[in-house]
Amino acid sequence: MQKITLFEGDGIGPEITKEVVRVIHALELPLEFEPYAIGKTSFEQTGELIPQEAINSIHRNKVALKAPVTTPIGHGFRSVNVGLRLAFDLFANIRPARSIPNVITRYDNIDLVVFRENTEDLYIGLEEQIDEDTVHAIKKITRKASTRIIRAAFEYAKENNRHLVTCVHKANILKKSDGLFLQIFNEIKQEYPDIQANDLIVDNTCMQLVMRPEQFDVLVMSNLYGDILSDLTSGLIGGLGLLPSVNKNEEYAIFEAVHGSAPDIAGKNIANPTALLLSACMMLDHLHYHQQANQIRNALMDVYANTDIRTPDLGGTATTTKFTDAIIARL
Numbered sequence: 001m002q003k004i005t006l007f008e009g010d011g012i013g014p015e016i017t018k019e020v021v022r023v024i025h026a027l028e029l030p031l032e033f034e035p036y037a038i039g040k041t042s043f044e045q046t047g048e049l050i051p052q053e054a055i056n057s058i059h060r061n062k063v064a065l066k067a068p069v070t071t072p073i074g075h076g077f078r079s080v081n082v083g084l085r086l087a088f089d090l091f092a093n094i095r096p097a098r099s100i101p102n103v104i105t106r107y108d109n110i111d112l113v114v115f116r117e118n119t120e121d122l123y124i125g126l127e128e129q130i131d132e133d134t135v136h137a138i139k140k141i142t143r144k145a146s147t148r149i150i151r152a153a154f155e156y157a158k159e160n161n162r163h164l165v166t167c168v169h170k171a172n173i174l175k176k177s178d179g180l181f182l183q184i185f186n187e188i189k190q191e192y193p194d195i196q197a198n199d200l201i202v203d204n205t206c207m208q209l210v211m212r213p214e215q216f217d218v219l220v221m222s223n224l225y226g227d228i229l230s231d232l233t234s235g236l237i238g239g240l241g242l243l244p245s246v247n248k249n250e251e252y253a254i255f256e257a258v259h260g261s262a263p264d265i266a267g268k269n270i271a272n273p274t275a276l277l278l279s280a281c282m283m284l285d286h287l288h289y290h291q292q293a294n295q296i297r298n299a300l301m302d303v304y305a306n307t308d309i310r311t312p313d314l315g316g317t318a319t320t321t322k323f324t325d326a327i328i329a330r331l
């Protein structure tokens with residue numbers, strides 16, 4: 001029996017987790033969830049944002065499904081998410097953005113994946129006050145971190161029959177730091193002659209993503225550009241509430257929705273479980289249950305394509321439970 005560490009999260013977290021677990025249980029797979037509280041709920045109960053037993057559980061199981069958590073302001077880690085990424089060195093943040101039928105956006109043909117480096121760049125948080133009116137921030141780019149995220153993007157392209165990997169950078173200005181990232185990209189692409197590779201300056205990438213997003217396939221970039229561009233790509237498919245993600249390295253993987261704990265709608269059973277459910281599908285793929293992952297994705301897309309059952313964020317009146325019932329009925 002494969003065990004999966006489960007974080008039900010805060011706010012809408014427990015509501016959408018309950019429904020996603022219900023979908024997975026409907027498939028009767030040999031999977032067992034080990035639930036732990038982290039974030040606000042855990043802090044109120046134990047004084048810890050990430051209890052050691054939760055960390056131990058990830059060490060044992062290697063795989064976790066995580067709902068959004070509320071990080072209490074002013075305590076401990078900068079955020080629970082950053083804390084988990086650092087604790088497990090989860091260097092790759094992967095966010096696939098794919099159009100969902102009948103979710104009205106400017107485009108209906110989006111199918112791209114952002115690979116964001118998760119551990120360095122300006123996000124190491126090294127800022128120095130030079131004088132009252134001057135601050136320096138350190139942008140850290142290393143061969144080690146760049147190599148592993150770029151190689152992960154090419155490996156993903158190879159495994160998933162993707163044809164193009166695009167390196168996003170600003171090496172024309174940041175000649176040394178982004179220059180190193182681009183240099184490593186140009187080295188690694190030689191190892192993958194069957195996959196096309198190109199590079200684009202980040203500002204041009206933003207324009208191209210808005211004007212002709214269909215030209216992109218897999219995009220790889222350092223931390224800050226990845227943070228910004230992956231939100232941009234979520235806008236292309238209808239918003240953060242629909243976007244799944246994983247934070248992973250070679251050993252550990254934590255699957256999570258991109259959105260937050262939505263305290264404004266918590267407790268009402270109206271949250272949209274789509275992003276967490278698609279994250280759970282990525283988890284099933286990771287555990288080699290590809291057929292079951294596709295079964296859930298097909299049922300979900302069928303609900304969007306052929307019914308008007310929608311949660312209120314997409315203009316409907318369905319509860320989280322009713323929306324999930326419709327998915328389970330199609331499995």
Ligand code: NAI
Nearest residue numbers: 068069070071241258259260261262263264265271272313
């Ligand atoms: P948020 O994503 O929670 O909410 C933004 C807006 O989107 C709200 O109007 C909310 O109702 C709506 N929304 C989000 N997810 C939805 C869903 N599944 N269904 C329907 N509507 C949805 O962002 P916000 O308000 O900035 O953050 C709230 C809390 O979440 C904060 O404490 C923040 O720290 C935390 N957070 C946690 C994340 C995580 O654990 N991965 C990520 C982002 C924020």
